[in-house]
Structures are given as structure tokens and as C-alpha cells.
Amino acid sequence: MYKEIDSNKHKSILLIVIFCAFILFIGWIVSKYTSIGSAGLVIAGFFAFFTTLFGYYSGDKMALWSSGAQPLSKAENPYIYRMVENLCITAGLPVPKIYIINDPSPNAFATGRDPNHASIALTTGIIQKLENQELEGVIAHELSHVKNYDIRLMTLVIVLVGLINILARLVFQTGFSGSRDRDRDNGNSIFLIVGIVLIVLSPIIAQLIKLAVSRKREYLADASGALLTRYPEGLASALEKISQDKQPLKRAEAATAHLYIANPFGQNSLMANLFSTHPPIQKRIEALRKME
Numbered sequence: 001m002y003k004e005i006d007s008n009k010h011k012s013i014l015l016i017v018i019f020c021a022f023i024l025f026i027g028w029i030v031s032k033y034t035s036i037g038s039a040g041l042v043i044a045g046f047f048a049f050f051t052t053l054f055g056y057y058s059g060d061k062m063a064l065w066s067s068g069a070q071p072l073s074k075a076e077n078p079y080i081y082r083m084v085e086n087l088c089i090t091a092g093l094p095v096p097k098i099y100i101i102n103d104p105s106p107n108a109f110a111t112g113r114d115p116n117h118a119s120i121a122l123t124t125g126i127i128q129k130l131e132n133q134e135l136e137g138v139i140a141h142e143l144s145h146v147k148n149y150d151i152r153l154m155t156l157v158i159v160l161v162g163l164i165n166i167l168a169r170l171v172f173q174t175g176f177s178g179s180r181d182r183d184r185d186n187g188n189s190i191f192l193i194v195g196i197v198l199i200v201l202s203p204i205i206a207q208l209i210k211l212a213v214s215r216k217r218e219y220l221a222d223a224s225g226a227l228l229t230r231y232p233e234g235l236a237s238a239l240e241k242i243s244q245d246k247q248p249l250k251r252a253e254a255a256t257a258h259l260y261i262a263n264p265f266g267q268n269s270l271m272a273n274l275f276s277t278h279p280p281i282q283k284r285i286e287a288l289r290k291m292e
Helices: 002-033 039-067 078-091 124-129 132-147 150-174 182-229 232-244 254-259 270-274 281-289
Strands: 097-101 108-112 118-123
Touching (some): 002 039, 002 150, 039 118, 039 150, 039 254, 078 097, 078 132, 078 182, 108 132, 108 150, 108 254, 118 124, 118 132, 124 132, 132 150, 132 182, 132 232, 182 232, 182 281, 232 281
Parallel strands (some): 097 118
Antiparallel strands (some): 108 118
């Protein structure tokens, strides 16, 4: 477990380094093929630095905002609050901020940069449709993502990959902007080619990154959650009920799909297959039931 936590921390650093290198490469292209010269590289450096900081410190806020999550006070739902608190005591974790998503689809996710700055979000559907031990298994799964530092890696992916997509479009549009004299034609053509390549490749790269950081993490969080509750059947039964619910989340997005305990596009849907950042639920259920 400690090896996995260290691995997640190292992968987070590697992801930031790769992102910064990519941004500096774009800055070099801008410097080479525009009149601004080395200023393009300097601007790219500042952009990489500040967007990385934003992703590290505010990526969780973006995930919560995009899902429509609202903060939950202890007075509003003491049942959920006590369940989270009890599991945190068992896991040796600080109590994360708790959010509710007003949606009948049963799902949940955790986000943040470390256990001291973590949040978990539960849909109203998962609270209503699961029994006590099942819901406890789901929350234990999400707290395992917190303890294992999965949340930092997966939250960074949202921001950095999203910014690469935006940058790809900006580079593409730059190919059409500016003067159309002969001295600029070559530069514009380069921007067009680079922009087209980035637009085509960035969604593919984004999906591969999310697949790489998500599938193994789900199995690990399932096992860690079962270890935390000492009752693997609770989470197995919860996943079984979730898999039988075909209703997608109202505000499901490809950028944040890898955060959820189950694919938010609905099971067996076209979107679920296209953006499958999760291992098959049936295999997860089988693995949990073998633990008993």
C-alpha cells in the first residue's frame, strides 16, 4: 500500500513535468514562427507554472463545480456525516468535506490534493438506493482513494488535459490570425499543421492518460475499502446495484468520468464504452467476493 502511495506521488510529479515540457515546446514554436521571438518561450513558461499551480490547488473545485455538488453540513444529514466520521477514525484520516449531488443516478467520487485537503461527493441516488453496509462500502472506497493519494493524480489529470485541449485550439486558430503577407505564410502554415495534430491527438492522449491512472486504482481502492470495513460483500453488493441502474448522471462529463466509483454515463451505454475509464464492474465484484 505504501509503495502505491509513493508511486502516485511520483506519477503526479511526472505528469506535471510532462505538461510543463509540452507547454514550453508550444512556446518554442511560437517563438520560432512569430515576430515575438523569445518572449513566446517566456510566456509559455509563466503559463505552465501558473496553470500547474491552479491544477494543484483548485482542480478539486473544478471537479465539484462541474458535477453540481453542494456542501453538506452535519445538521442537514447527520447519518451520512457520522458514517464518514466513523470510517475516517478507522482509517486514521481527517474528515474530508462532504458534498451532495442532486441526481437520482447512484454514484460518488473523491477529489483533492491530499488527505488534509480532500472532498467526497455522493449523489442523492446512491444515498437513497443503497443499504447501510453498501453505502459504507462506497464511502470506504472513496476514502481509500484519499488515503492512497489517487485523488491528487486524478484531479491533476482533469486540469492539465483540459488545458492542453484548449491550447490545441488556440494554436490552430493562430494559424488563421495575423497578417497574410508572404513573410507570415510559412509561420501560419506551421501553426495550422501543429494545431490540427494537437486537436486530433489531444483527446486520444487524454483518454490514454485517464485509463492509465484509473483502472488499477479502482481495484486497489476496492480492496482497500473492503479492508477498511472488513466486509467486502457490502461494496460488492453496492457495485451490483449501481451496475443495474442504467440512468446516467445529468452532468456527466468525459473530463471527470475517471473520478467516479462507476462510469457516470450509465452502464452499457455508447458513452460508457467510449469513455470507459473503469474496469468492468462484474470483474470488480468477483474480485471482492473472492476476498471473503
